[in-house]
Amino acid sequence: MSYEEDGIITNEDIQIPSKERFESGPVVIIECPQSIPCNPCVDACPFHAISMNDINALPKIDFEKCTGCGSCISKCPGLAIFVVDTTYSDNEALIKIPYEFALPKTGDTVKALDRKGELKGDARVINVIKEKDKTGIVSIAVKKTLAMEVRNIRC
Ligand code: SF4
Ligand code: SF4
Structure with a gap:
């Protein structure tokens, strides 16, 4: 099934870094497969790793510019x-998740939990960031x- 068919994002619907890029350290994963008028992610990146042809286009990621800093997470x-x-x-892998x-x-x-909300096992909370009026990052x-696979948590 694709995102178009059931509304559930799969790895085939999004831009994925190469194996070599994964092995070089933290990297952004953007799961935004639908064209909507939205672009805060572009300005959120201090390294210009996210771009867009126009405000209705999908974000394009330059994984080589991304440092994995996470500054863009709470801006989306x-x-x-x-x-x-x-x-x-x-x-273990570390995953930074926006959480409201x-x-x-x-x-x-x-x-x-995975993208369908199905249980995939336990996770250890390594860090929690919450700034006033901003989305939390776990x-x-x-x-x-x-x-x-894991993209959400249940506390
Ligand atoms: S994680 Fe940091 S470097 Fe990577 S796209 Fe987001 S803001 Fe840019
Ligand atoms: S800010 Fe989020 S929802 Fe908006 S275009 Fe960027 S990734 Fe998609």
Whole structure:
């Protein structure tokens, strides 16, 4: 099934970094496959890694310019921006997730969910960032094999 058919994003619907780029450290993953008039992500990136042909176009990512800093995550009104670090540890990947519900605490164990909301296992909360009037960002560690599957948590 594609996003067009069931509204659920798959890895085939989005721009994915190369294996080599994943292996070089944290990198942005933008899950925004629908053309809508929106572009805060473009101005949010201090490294000019995100561009757009026009305000109705899909964001284009230059993964070589992206440092994985995460500055763009809380600027996206669609909660469509994540950062994935498959180099976090031997067995785990770190995923930074935009989160607007009651935030967990660093050290908590939460449920890791995929894009359909299906349970994929446990995740450890590594860090939580919440600035006034901004979307929270929860960093979680999950099994490395789940790096491109887990996109939400349940506390
Ligand atoms: S993670 Fe940082 S460098 Fe990468 S696109 Fe977002 S703001 Fe730019
Ligand atoms: S800010 Fe978010 S929703 Fe808007 S175009 Fe960029 S990625 Fe898509």
